[in-house]
Amino acid sequence: MTAITHVVNYTVQCPHYEVGTPVTWRDHIEVNQSCEIALRRIQKWHQESGCAIFTHQELTIRKANKEQAYFAMLTNRIKNDGHVLATFKIFLDERDVDTSVEEIVRHLHDDYQTRLTKLA
Secondary structure, three states: OOEEEEEEEEEEEOOOOOOOOOOOHHHHEEEEOOHHHHHHHHHHHHHOOOEEEEEEOOEEEEEOOOOOEEEEEEEEEEOOOEEEEEEEEEEOOOOOOOOOHHHHHHHHHHHHHHHHHHHO
């Protein structure tokens, strides 16, 4: 029998400051290990599965139906019969015209792979 032994939740919320302020989404990446957040996200995404917009390696990114958000989930098996559950959520709005969801996803996926390597 296997169990989820590690949880990693990524959240990116693009900032909105005064025009000319040099702040990017890279300054607003939150990573936490809350099982409660992961379970809430899975429940919400199960009820509102959104629309798949692209795939990056094994990660399928979906756009939410009722908000300007993108989400994905991954699971990976690690040593000693453990499993990692990773959730990804990116919040954008109409002001984020120059923000590349694909670039954010690539960055988060690379970070996740680095974390996964340390656990394996």
